[in-house]
Amino acid sequence: MKSFFEDGVYDELVSRLNNLNEDISANWGKMDTGQMLYHCQMPLNIILEKKDYGVKPNWLINLLFKKSMYSNKPWRKNLPTAKGFAITDTKDFKTEKHAISELLNELNSQRSRNDWQPHPAFGKLTKDQWGKMQYKHLDHHFRQFGV
Structure with missing residues (x-):
């Protein structure tokens, strides 16, 4: 799986974002x-430490979902x-x-940074884990809309 922090990945994601429009229907x-x-x-x-959305550690979620x-x-x-x-509104x-x-x-702009804070639910993650998680989430939803 690609990492957000790899060369070229930011450009790929921006290109895919730019291919989105409000008239595209979801594939699922x-x-x-x-x-x-x-x-x-x-x-x-x-x-980016802007919001935590009240996310709390959960041992079951960690066990079942963290590695994925x-x-x-x-x-x-x-x-x-x-x-x-x-999101329903x-x-x-x-x-x-x-x-x-x-x-x-x-x-x-922070891709060379190595000191990322622990995830509020998953705890300590390496830079590579953070980068893969960010890419994987965006890729999932961009595929959802065919970009």
């Missing part, structure tokens, strides 16, 4: 593109969304596209 799931872009900002806000966050296997379609991360596509673009740019 319930979110529209605006909701998906808002949802995808949440893990970026966590790594940064493994080499893509996530399957229709995985359940973590409590508090499901209307989101403006253009606003959310701009917001996620800013977060991706900020994370990319």
